[in-house]
Amino acid sequence: MKSSTAGYVFTLLAISIFAIQDGISKHLVSAYPPLFVAMIRYWAFMLFAVAMASRSPDGLRVAVHTRRPRLQIARGLLLSSQIVVAISSFVIVGLARSQAIFSSGPLMVALLSVPILGEKVGWRRWLAICIGFVGVLLILKPESGFFDVRFLVPLSGALLFSLYVVLTRYVSRDDSAMTSFLYTGIVGAAAMSCIGPFFWTPLAPHDWIFMGVLCLTGMSSHYFLIRAYDLLDAVVIQPLTYLQLVFSAIIGVSVFGETLNFYTVAGAIIVVSAGIFTIWRENALARASAKTSRA
Template identity: 85%
Template structure:
């Protein structure tokens, strides 16, 4: 496994910046329409994606070529929708609760990979998935005894992102990672630019500073994550991304005054444990399949 200290530094930088980005997003969306915030954020992301694709081997012309144009557009639209839902969720249910529910993403990806990618999920991963969703139920445990419909917002965000991840895996069979990254930025920016202007609201001068920082965090976090994947294997990076849940909870509690309940904390721990096992098991099987020549029973 290729790894070094620089890769870990890039990973931790990316995770920390993602958490800060979420906090800034919550601040801005508390005062301005989510579609407006997402649109401006995507403008910076699009410029970054074009610049990265232009500098990559083959240049922009090569990295624009795709064998799955419809799916690449669908990916871009899914992520754009997910970002709007996610930043809305930060205000509706809070940073900590949102990230706790988003952490169920790998479990949803494992389930969606069966019908979309044709993957096989054995009893170990099914057990982890079921165990993880018990954790989700704990996170959603209503204190009043009645289910809070607001939790449907982060749940839908987790589902949207899971579809995005599965489609990304599908197109990666023939398209390069840089091609997918290019379409993620450009398609999302175009989609947001078609809708966002209808929600235009003049930002206060000090909030333009926050918006500028948000754009910088969006670019820098993705840059550091790309560098991390150049140096570390995905199986090393993906479990570390759960640190974002911890950092977001700290920001939510210390800055926004959010409260963490015991069921929510326990549920998050269960979801994270199940997610890490699912990720590890998937990569372990991926290493054994080429040698075995057939899918292993997991």
């Protein structure tokens, strides 16, 4: 019971810190190049990933060994690109609406799992995916009567992250979670270090504080999420991560003065509902398959 309670606490801490991290990212990217901000953030994340791998039972030497080097590199490049796109979207589209569009991620993952992982999607999940994308269309509903091309930024961010998740599932067949976590940090930091210096911009003294807090939130949020997965099943944690949409919307409206129209709120509710059902159905089928194989 105590471990379950602690798991929920770690999950809520991680989600809350992720939302704060998004708010700080929007503040910094409104004044500095996204690639520069992402580079500094990735340096801290790489150090954290190496430290976690070093402290793991198998150690750093085992964690660095991978049977899927190309896919691990692809994962790292996808996530680093997604972070740059996501934090750019916070300024271009807004924090709240970006997160509403990002919430379509589980639906895209289910869709991409069919051709890439060879998974089967039943009619219930297909229906949930279709309903979820109706919600996305509501979020994207043009207020001016014309489609706003700026929405392509968060949409591409959602797609990049979904591809990252699908590839993470693929490499998990051969590599440990710690190996994947380590390569995420190392590859992302290396990629950002190749590009980020060209966008180096002197930080104002007070923004060094925000950058420092951003790095701390990046490390602490992942640590709490790892601890949560140690204590709770993924099927419990994944639906709770949608609370980040709520927390980010609160920050976007209260701190940055963003506004939410009826279609954005209604669309987000539909997308989240469809996503939670998809997650639940996928885990239910996995448990049923596990029972059948044991029998």
